Amino acid sequence: MKKLYTILLISISSLFIAFSSFAAPLKVGFVYLTTPGDHGWTYAHERARVILEEKFGDKIETTYVENVPEGPDATRVIRELANQGNQLIFTTSFGYMDPTIKVAKEFPDKHFVHVTGYKRSDNVATSNIRFHEGRYIQGVAAGLMTKSNKIGYIASFPIPEVIMGINAFTQGLKSVNSDATVSVIWAMTWYDPGKEADAAKVHIAEGADVLAQHTDTPAMLQTAEEKGAYGFGQGSDMESFAPKAQLFASVNHWDISYIEHIEAALDGTWAAKAAGGNWDTWCSMKDNCLSVTELKNMPADATAKVQAVADSISSGSFDVFQGPIITNEGKVVAGGATLNDGDLWGMNYYVQGVIGKIPN
Amino acid sequence: MLELIIAVILSSIPIMLAATGELVVERSGVLNLGVEGMMLMGAVIASITVITTGSLFLAVIFGALSGLLTSIVFGFFALVLATNQVATGLALTIFGTGLSGLIGAEYVGKAIQRLEAFNIPILSNIPYLGPVLFSHNILVYFSFIIVFIVGWFLLKTKSGLVLRAVGNNHDSAHALGYSVVFIRFCSVMFGGLMAGLGGAFLPLVLTPHWAEGMTAGKGWIALALVVFASWRPLRIPIGALLFSGITVMQLVGQARGWAMPSQFLSMLPYLATIAVLVIISRNKEFSIINAPASLGKLFIAGK
Numbered sequence: 001m002k003k004l005y006t007i008l009l010i011s012i013s014s015l016f017i018a019f020s021s022f023a024a025p026l027k028v029g030f031v032y033l034t035t036p037g038d039h040g041w042t043y044a045h046e047r048a049r050v051i052l053e054e055k056f057g058d059k060i061e062t063t064y065v066e067n068v069p070e071g072p073d074a075t076r077v078i079r080e081l082a083n084q085g086n087q088l089i090f091t092t093s094f095g096y097m098d099p100t101i102k103v104a105k106e107f108p109d110k111h112f113v114h115v116t117g118y119k120r121s122d123n124v125a126t127s128n129i130r131f132h133e134g135r136y137i138q139g140v141a142a143g144l145m146t147k148s149n150k151i152g153y154i155a156s157f158p159i160p161e162v163i164m165g166i167n168a169f170t171q172g173l174k175s176v177n178s179d180a181t182v183s184v185i186w187a188m189t190w191y192d193p194g195k196e197a198d199a200a201k202v203h204i205a206e207g208a209d210v211l212a213q214h215t216d217t218p219a220m221l222q223t224a225e226e227k228g229a230y231g232f233g234q235g236s237d238m239e240s241f242a243p244k245a246q247l248f249a250s251v252n253h254w255d256i257s258y259i260e261h262i263e264a265a266l267d268g269t270w271a272a273k274a275a276g277g278n279w280d281t282w283c284s285m286k287d288n289c290l291s292v293t294e295l296k297n298m299p300a301d302a303t304a305k306v307q308a309v310a311d312s313i314s315s316g317s318f319d320v321f322q323g324p325i326i327t328n329e330g331k332v333v334a335g336g337a338t339l340n341d342g343d344l345w346g347m348n349y350y351v352q353g354v355i356g357k358i359p360n
Numbered sequence: 361m362l363e364l365i366i367a368v369i370l371s372s373i374p375i376m377l378a379a380t381g382e383l384v385v386e387r388s389g390v391l392n393l394g395v396e397g398m399m400l401m402g403a404v405i406a407s408i409t410v411i412t413t414g415s416l417f418l419a420v421i422f423g424a425l426s427g428l429l430t431s432i433v434f435g436f437f438a439l440v441l442a443t444n445q446v447a448t449g450l451a452l453t454i455f456g457t458g459l460s461g462l463i464g465a466e467y468v469g470k471a472i473q474r475l476e477a478f479n480i481p482i483l484s485n486i487p488y489l490g491p492v493l494f495s496h497n498i499l500v501y502f503s504f505i506i507v508f509i510v511g512w513f514l515l516k517t518k519s520g521l522v523l524r525a526v527g528n529n530h531d532s533a534h535a536l537g538y539s540v541v542f543i544r545f546c547s548v549m550f551g552g553l554m555a556g557l558g559g560a561f562l563p564l565v566l567t568p569h570w571a572e573g574m575t576a577g578k579g580w581i582a583l584a585l586v587v588f589a590s591w592r593p594l595r596i597p598i599g600a601l602l603f604s605g606i607t608v609m610q611l612v613g614q615a616r617g618w619a620m621p622s623q624f625l626s627m628l629p630y631l632a633t634i635a636v637l638v639i640i641s642r643n644k645e646f647s648i649i650n651a652p653a654s655l656g657k658l659f660i661a662g663k
């Protein structure tokens with residue numbers, strides 16, 4: 001009799017454990033550089049997180065930590081998220097690369113996805129978007145819309161991704177307007193609305209009539225709107241800030257690659273996919289990771305040309321780093337060939353059409 | 361060129377206003393490091409006001425008042441309860457940053473109507489001088505006027521003398537029968553009002569939207585400006601214009617492709633500030649005499 005009870009108890013409790021492990025949602029953590037209030041970079045990640053919650057419902061449970069500085073603090077926050085039982089952790093800024101690798105070593109059973117980095121391991125995958133595709137299209141639009149043939153570009157920090165963006169933009173610009181040049185101001189910050197606005201004013205005072213940016217706020221576009229210049233939204237649609245100035249915006253869709261990671265984590269295939277540091281996603285317009293908003297404020301023929309370029313990139317039939325690629329010092333990097341991903345990450349030159357030198 | 365000078369003047373206003381307020385606070389012997397937090401509160405409340413009511417006038421008033429309200433928190437702890445001023449000020453910055461982010465969350469991503477500049481009749485038609493000096497929005501004129509009013513008040517009136525006395529030696533001022541805490545509380549509130557106004561200037565004029573942490577360190581620049589001005593009000597606009605002038609100049613240098621590393625150019629405004637501070641501090645008459653002797657010291661009545 002006693003034995004029967006024991007068996008019953010064991011079976012019930014094992015049933016309970018089995019049931020609870022089925023019902024327990026997958027815990028997913030996010031580390032944000034700023035807050036969703038930036039209306040740019042982090043805002044795009046937050047939008048993806050909300051899409052994930054809607055899609056997976058009670059199968060997942062997400063948490064996020066905002067305003068995490070890149071550095072030792074990040075290590076602490078990522079470790080804390082792992083300790084809290086988050087099985088899958090997304091770290092959403094370049095500077096979290098080493099902290100992510102470090103914490104991942106301490107938690108070999110947990111899954112980590114680092115955004116925009118290049119270091120991977122058995123349990124660290126990377127995810128990135130080919131932002132430069134959107135910037136090429138911006139360059140085409142800028143080349144068609146400029147009257148002064150001077151384009152102002154506001155950049156953040158001289159890292160490969162930003163340089164890639166400037167070069168892609170300029171390749172697009174040169175494809176339709178060989179007289180136009182790009183002047184670059186390095187703001188040395190991702191986020192300072194006042195400085196971004198000042199940089200935009202300076203570009204316009206120096207004669208630029210189309211502006212592009214690799215910083216995070218709508219300040220540049222608002223200045224363009226005030227002064228009657230054109231510009232592009234970056235990261236998310238900024239039309240409400242500059243209805244007359246925004247030609248279009250490049251919008252990031254992180255949910256596409258995040259969904260893949262969550263599905264793999266849910267069906268238990270994540271570890272196998274990432275094994276050996278082999279899971280890297282660098283997805284493009286073709287994969288719907290990047291899109292451009294409706295083209296506006298352009299004459300019909302320019303709209304048609306820009307749309308055609310956008311279509312050829314999103315169908316995958318055109319690569320924005322198709323040669324010839326010539327540096328602004330006259331060196332031929334690629335004659336007719338297309339640059340491969342390794343070439344892109346090693347980019348340390350400006351292409352023809354950009355004024356000045358890259359700060360080192 | 362005119363465009364650039366106008367840009368310099370506009371971007372100097374927020375730090376000029378906040379620094380003018382902080383100067384009065386420090387002259388009364390109180391160090392309030394919460395300027396950044398008060399500016400953010402001013403910025404967020406001004407944004408919310410203009411989005412919900414559409415009134416720029418109310419936005420300016422409420423923005424300034426919210427800075428004042430935030431400073432009351434500081435005043436209560438640092439003056440009434442006599443807590444450490446440095447710690448309380450830092451806490452106020454953290455508090456203001458967090459609270460402004462929280463209450464502003466719903467208003468992110470909304471464009472704001474800009475406070476328009478207007479041309480002063482006749483004067484604005486003067487070539488060159490007109491556009492630079494006489495076609496701004498009302499807050500720009502106000503900022504310069506308030507600097508002169510503060511200068512006159514501090515150096516030429518009896519109340520200003522009392523305020524400075526409290527800042528130089530609170531025990532003597534107390535012995536003479538002046539209410540140290542009351543006078544300091546009034547100064548702190550004036551500082552809050554100015555910081556709130558400076559904060560409100562950001563979304564209403566410079567970048568017409570609310571973004572979390574949009575001051576991006578301007579509160580700290582304002583604090584440095586007070587030292588830069590060696591506690592003399594009329595030097596505040598000079599410092600503010602110099603700082604934003606060099607900031608804009610380094611952007612111009614980059615746009616024109618000057619052969620200088622842009623990291624160096626970005627450092628220039630701060631280097632210039634340090635250089636001027638070094639020069640000022642070499643001259644004892646300039647600095648030591650004006651520095652309030654009781655700055656940052658705790659005051660407990662009857663002790």
